[in-house]
Amino acid sequence: MCSLDFKNIYELTVATILSAQCTDKRVNIVTPDLFKKYPDFESLFKSDLTDLMKVIKSTGFYRNKAKNLKALGTLIMQEHNGVLPDNLESLILLPGIGRKTANCVMGNGFGIASGVVVDTHVKRLSYRIGLSDNKDPEKVEKDLIKIIPKKKWIIFSHYLILHGRAVCKARKPECDKCRLYDHCLRRLT
DNA sequence: CTCCCGATAT
DNA sequence: ATATCAGGAG
Numbered sequence: 719m720c721s722l723d724f725k726n727i728y729e730l731t732v733a734t735i736l737s738a739q740c741t742d743k744r745v746n747i748v749t750p751d752l753f754k755k756y757p758d759f760e761s762l763f764k765s766d767l768t769d770l771m772k773v774i775k776s777t778g779f780y781r782n783k784a785k786n787l788k789a790l791g792t793l794i795m796q797e798h799n800g801v802l803p804d805n806l807e808s809l810i811l812l813p814g815i816g817r818k819t820a821n822c823v824m825g826n827g828f829g830i831a832s833g834v835v836v837d838t839h840v841k842r843l844s845y846r847i848g849l850s851d852n853k854d855p856e857k858v859e860k861d862l863i864k865i866i867p868k869k870k871w872i873i874f875s876h877y878l879i880l881h882g883r884a885v886c887k888a889r890k891p892e893c894d895k896c897r898l899y900d901h902c903l904r905r906l907t
Numbered sequence: 908c909t910c911c912c913g914a915t916a917t
Numbered sequence: 918a919t920a921t922c923a924g925g926a927g
Binding site: 721722733734735737738739740741742743744745778779782783786813814815816817818819822835837838839840855875876879882883887888889 | 920921922923924925926
Binding site: 738739740741743744775776777778779780781782783889890 | 910914915
């Protein structure tokens with residue numbers, strides 16, 4: 719139905735940072751204006767922080783996100799020759815990028831399966847279905863890595879997120895419509 | 908663990 | 918009114 723809109727690695731990275739605790743629908747409303755004004759890491763580096771906050775305000779956590787985006791542009795330009803690193807360890811060290819965002823950029827941007835993206839949906843569905851009892855996303859990821867073949871890591875997260883948004887919702891899961899009903903540990907009977 | 912935070916669904 | 922949204926940093 720809906721996912722983040724992006725044309726390149728830069729846009730994917732920025733959109734994913736903005737998507738923290740925010741719907742991708744809302745991110746997609748903001749990014750056309752954002753990418754017109756700030757089309758690359760260099761423009762983030764040179765950006766006016768107040769203006770950046772204004773543009774991304776509706777995505778929430780806008781002060782932290784704007785600060786992180788400017789710091790990210792600065793670091794990429796000054797320490798990485800203007801190029802986003804293509805390995806998980808380096809990505810995680812960048813401002814605003816944690817494990818979830820790093821795995822997302824690696825998989826969807828560079829096409830490299832560095833791990834399983836564990837966001838709020840993947841965490842919730844993994845618990846409900848019975849794939850992991852852990853609450854720490856990093857531990858959930860370790861459990862999933864054991865179960866899912868590496869070639870399916872990227873598509874697996876996409877499917878769980880789509881299923882989590884459409885059927886196995888946080889508030890009111892529609893178990894009667896669920897195709898995993900027979901396999902689910904915690905279905906509502 | 909707490910804080911960051913606006914928009915939307917329930 | 919409250920829970921939730923492709924989380925991350927201190």
